[in-house]
Amino acid sequence: MTTFDIDWVRSQFPALAMKVNGYPAAFFDGPGGTQVPQRVIDAMGGCLVSSNANTHGAFVTSRRSDAVIAAAHAAMADLLGCDPEEIVFGPNMTTLTFALSRALGRDLEPGDEIVVTRLDHDANVSPWTALEEHGCLIRWVDIHPADCTLDMEDLRRKVTPRTRLVAVGYASNAVGTINDVGEVVRLAHEAGAAAYIDAVHYAPHGPIDVSRLDCDFLVCSPYKFFGPHSGVLYGKRERLLRLRPYKVRPATDSLPGRWETGTQNHEGMAGVTAAVEYLAELGRRHTPGALGQRGALLAAYDALRSYERRLLAQLVPALLEIPGLTFYGITEPGRFDQRVPTVAVRIAGRSPRELAAYLGERGIFTWDGNYYALNLSERLGVEPSGGMLRIGLVHYNTAEEVDRLLAALRALAPRG
Numbered sequence: 001m002t003t004f005d006i007d008w009v010r011s012q013f014p015a016l017a018m019k020v021n022g023y024p025a026a027f028f029d030g031p032g033g034t035q036v037p038q039r040v041i042d043a044m045g046g047c048l049v050s051s052n053a054n055t056h057g058a059f060v061t062s063r064r065s066d067a068v069i070a071a072a073h074a075a076m077a078d079l080l081g082c083d084p085e086e087i088v089f090g091p092n093m094t095t096l097t098f099a100l101s102r103a104l105g106r107d108l109e110p111g112d113e114i115v116v117t118r119l120d121h122d123a124n125v126s127p128w129t130a131l132e133e134h135g136c137l138i139r140w141v142d143i144h145p146a147d148c149t150l151d152m153e154d155l156r157r158k159v160t161p162r163t164r165l166v167a168v169g170y171a172s173n174a175v176g177t178i179n180d181v182g183e184v185v186r187l188a189h190e191a192g193a194a195a196y197i198d199a200v201h202y203a204p205h206g207p208i209d210v211s212r213l214d215c216d217f218l219v220c221s222p223y224k225f226f227g228p229h230s231g232v233l234y235g236k237r238e239r240l241l242r243l244r245p246y247k248v249r250p251a252t253d254s255l256p257g258r259w260e261t262g263t264q265n266h267e268g269m270a271g272v273t274a275a276v277e278y279l280a281e282l283g284r285r286h287t288p289g290a291l292g293q294r295g296a297l298l299a300a301y302d303a304l305r306s307y308e309r310r311l312l313a314q315l316v317p318a319l320l321e322i323p324g325l326t327f328y329g330i331t332e333p334g335r336f337d338q339r340v341p342t343v344a345v346r347i348a349g350r351s352p353r354e355l356a357a358y359l360g361e362r363g364i365f366t367w368d369g370n371y372y373a374l375n376l377s378e379r380l381g382v383e384p385s386g387g388m389l390r391i392g393l394v395h396y397n398t399a400e401e402v403d404r405l406l407a408a409l410r411a412l413a414p415r416g
């Protein structure tokens, strides 16, 4: 195992050379979308030059399109630990989740129940609450506001024999909490329900193994893990075959095509394959003996997770020392394995928007607001006053960037 080669990592991402008002750009906006390696840009451009045709034709560019699509399914299968036919591409996680909820709605009966949480991004809430139209009951799982963790006792109470689906996030895109999704899946299955895991925020930070998790569905968005704008749904083969998607008649009824409505974003798929290849190369550089593509990907997560953990250990205690700062989420370094390096704060006397604008002028990119984790922002009582400031670390960030951010926030803190 070698040390984390941050110089090599940063050399892969051309956007990291950007300057704003003379300051080097510091991208702490990863939870809203990450930057992409050069190879992703090249793969997308290359696809548009040499494979720009629709599928299943009797000529070379069409055959290449088929190959681009097959490669993208194989790449995502390597990343998630499943078969390529169990991978469904779409424009983004939200659209895929609405497609799945509409299909599920066709088979629901009045009185069936769906469990959602107050920690989740609204894309794993509204597609399910929409099913109230079918007479379905929505059960809400609360959080522990003190550390923004999911109230698992409440979840146990809310899962009943009438539950058809439990929708839970792998990690919170607002406060970084990692949920015990293995236990959520177990509880769902014990009640005869399906488990739908939103891994959008977890995927840039930790390895995913859908076979081991045994979840029925899992969604993620490649643009949050160094790829282009697109969405990916994993579904267990039997679930994807049993549910009835809305589809056009000439389109295939086999997997995964029955769920991939219309012509897909082929250049985006080429970019996704390149993003997965980037991660695999990171893994191979870190652990030269890593076995196969999946082994290399797991090695990449090993490497980036311990690097991110170091940045987090630099950031969190220093934030807690800033006068007037309120921190939302897990703060104890001994519990950092229960969170990803996404933190949310407020500073007394300043709106989150003011903070983000001040930082933005200095080339430091953060988000303010609720980032669509609307129920959480409401539950924490911060929604009426602009939500929180979100600082999202990923593995291309540096200790120097964290220092710059801390210095800028200290300058905004209330004086004695």
Ligand SMILES: Cc1ncc(COP(=O)(O)O)c(C=O)c1O
Pocket: 031, 032, 091, 092, 093, 094, 095, 121, 123, 124, 169, 171, 172, 173, 198, 199, 200, 201, 220, 221, 230, 231
């Ligand atoms: C946790 C989480 N879930 C879902 C989404 C929605 O993803 P998409 O933009 O691919 O629809 C996001 C986007 O920010 C997210 O952070």
